Structure formats: C-alpha cells, structure tokens
C-alpha cells in the first residue's frame with residue numbers, strides 16, 4: 125500500500141493525538157504511527173492543571189467528561205521528608221488521570237474524527253529525502269510534514285543530540301489507597317538533590333513517585349523504597365516502573381529540515397520546576413498542526429512555540445536556584461505554615477503561566493501586595 129498524508133506523526137501520546145485531532149479539524153489528512161497498541165501504559169503521575177484542562181476542552185470541543193479523570197483534589201500539601209510544612213487549599217481543583225485511560229480516550233477521539241492510526245509499528249524506516257516512512261509490512265506513507273511525537277527517547281535524537289544526561293528520570297509505584305489514605309496532592313522535598321517525591325490519589329490507589337535529574341547509578345528505586353518504608357509500607361511487595369522525561373533542555377530544531385517538527389517530550393518540552401509535560405505536549409501538538417499546512421512549517425511552528433521554549437529556558441535557571449541548598453532552605457522556611465503563598469504560587473504558576481520564570485520577583489511582589 126502507498127499513500128500520501130499531509131502529516132505523518134510518529135507517536136500517539138497526548139502530543140501526537142492533539143496534533144492529529146487539530147489537523148483533522150483543518151480538514152487535513154494525518155496518519156499517527158505508534159509502536160504500542162492502545163491502551164498502553166505510560167509512566168506518569170497524571171496531574172492535570174487548569175491550563176491543561178482548558179486544552180483538553182479545546183481539543184474535544186466540549187467540557188471533558190468527568191470519567192476521563194480518576195480524581196480531583198483541592199488541596200496541596202508540602203512536606204520536608206515526614207514533616208508537614210503546609211496544607212494549602214487550591215482556588216480551583218487539580219484533576220488526575222490514569223494515563224492508559226486518558227491517552228486511549230484521546231486517540232479514540234482522533235480515530236472517531238476519521239484519523240488514520242497504525243499501531244504496533246515499532247520498526248519503521250524513514251527516508252527524509254523521499255519524504256517517506258516505510259512500515260514493518262512494507263506499506264509506504266509519503267508525508268508533507270513529519271512530526272516526531274515519540275516521547276523523551278525520540279528517534280529524532282539523532283538530529284538534536286539530546287542525551288540521557290540532559291533528561292530527568294522518574295520512578296513510580298501504585299500503592300493501595302487504604303495503606304496511604306490521602307486525598308490531597310502531596311509533594312515531599314529533602315529526598316532528592318534536584319527533584320521531589322510525590323503522592324497523588326488515583327482512584328483506589330495512590331501514585332507515589334520520585335523524579336530527579338538523571339544520573340547513572342543513582343538509586344531511584346532505593347529512594348522510593350526508603351520513602352515508603354518511612355511510612356510503614358512494605359516496599360518489597362511494590363512494583364516500580366521508571367521512565368525518562370525532559371528536564372530543562374529543549375531540542376534545537378533550527379537544523380532540522382523545514383518539514384520536520386518535534387512536539388511534546390520529543391522536543392524537550394516540560395516544565396523544568398514541576399516536570400509537568402501534558403500541557404506543553406498538547407499545546408505544541410496543536411501549534412504544530414496549525415503550522416504543518418503553512419508554506420514554511422518550521423518557521424511558523426518555532427514562532428508559535430516561542431513562549432513554551434522561553435518557559436523551558438528560564439525555568440531551568442529557576443530550577444538551579446530553587447534546588448541550590450541555601451535557597452532551598454529559605455524556600456522551605458518561607459512556605460512553612462504559609463498556606464497563602466503556596467495557594468498564590470499554585471494558582472499563578474502551576475494552574476496557569478500568568479508570570480514567566482524570569483519574572484518571579486514580580487510574582488512575589490504581587491503576592492505581598494495581595495495580602
């Protein structure tokens with residue numbers, strides 16, 4: 125079989141699905157290729173902020189159904205190891221998703237809108253000169269644009285040179301809720317040098333995880349085991365799953381061919397402080413779809429994602445300051461018992477990007493004036 129598509133998208137996670145759905149809305153013909161068969165597992169804590177929720181609504185053209193989410197929470201708790209620093213109410217709730225369910229729902233929305241999906245295709249070859257992708261059974265797909273949406277370990281790394289040490293590594297375990305009966309979004313500092321441990325309610329389980337800048341030989345599993353043991357949970361009976369995520373290095377796309385675009389984790393687009401990636405994955409997917417049908421797709425795309433790239437660039441500087449030992453101690457002291465500062469920061473910098481990471485002094489000034 126030989127067929128030409130407006131865009132061939134490699135990877136059908138949130139970035140690829142958002143790109144595919146948006147292309148279909150423009151009456152373009154996309155094809156998503158994924159090595160997995162949906163529903164498939166994706167290691168992710170599944171936190172959905174207000175800005176991410178708004179993108180889901182934009183993609184689905186309706187209020188997302190509540191069954192898409194496994195939990196809602198209106199409280200964030202910050203800990204230093206076992207010491208509770210603050211339990212801050214949120215103005216708006218965060219939602220949580222199980223990624224296998226969420227990603228399956230998005231890819232089904234894409235299919236229902238008439239999108240072509242080729243699943244279980246882990247062995248493709250790409251001819252960039254001929255603008256052609258060959259699938260494992262010999263089918264040939266020609267493309268006008270090629271979009272890499274294949275996650276942190278993207279095939280596109282041969283162009284961008286991103287290495288594992290440019291990434292973070294996260295490990296997760298799912299604990300029965302009765303063993304850790306929490307309904308808030310909990311973040312624990314003091315276990316990792318430049319990352320944190322989390323515990324988020326996920327239906328009848330709790331997703332417990334740890335993520336930090338990747339270092340070969342770092343005992344991620346041991347750190348999470350010790351965390352669980354401290355809370356009386358038997359770590360030996362727990363199944364741990366790890367995955368890479370971008371952590372402050374966006375891929376340099378300038379040198380790529382005009383018709384090749386990188387989105388989501390493949391482009392290195394996650395928030396360097398929180399590790400939140402769903403928002404940028406879907407936002408970049410939507411931008412790429414709008415750019416793909418223009419005469420100079422790469423130029424148009426890179427212009428439209430400039431604010432996301434700036435967030436990554438400034439965020440990595442803020443991340444270095446945030447985890448510098450002296451500043452980190454000041455931060456932990458500042459939030460101790462101070463619900464308002466946490467609520468204000470969450471509403472303005474996590475739920476939304478109302479301030480850039482270059483602009484945190486203005487954020488703090490506005491917080492003080494808001495008292």
Ligand SMILES: Cc1cc2nc3c(=O)[nH]c(=O)nc-3n(C[C@H](O)[C@H](O)[C@H](O)COP(=O)(O)OP(=O)(O)OC[C@H]3O[C@@H](n4cnc5c(N)ncnc54)[C@H](O)[C@@H]3O)c2cc1C
Nearest residue numbers: 135137138139159168169170171274275294388389401402
């Ligand atoms: C431990 C951890 C916790 C996280 N928690 C959160 C969170 O709470 N909230 C949040 O917003 N973000 C979180 N993130 C980040 C978030 O998971 C990612 O940013 C997001 O999944 C990126 O979406 P994507 O579509 O770019 O990539 P992915 O979701 O990774 O999807 C990539 C797709 O490409 C496919 N693929 C891969 N290689 C190939 C190939 N060679 N050929 C064809 N297909 C391929 C895969 O099967 C997959 O379906 C977390 C990440 C980690 C690792």
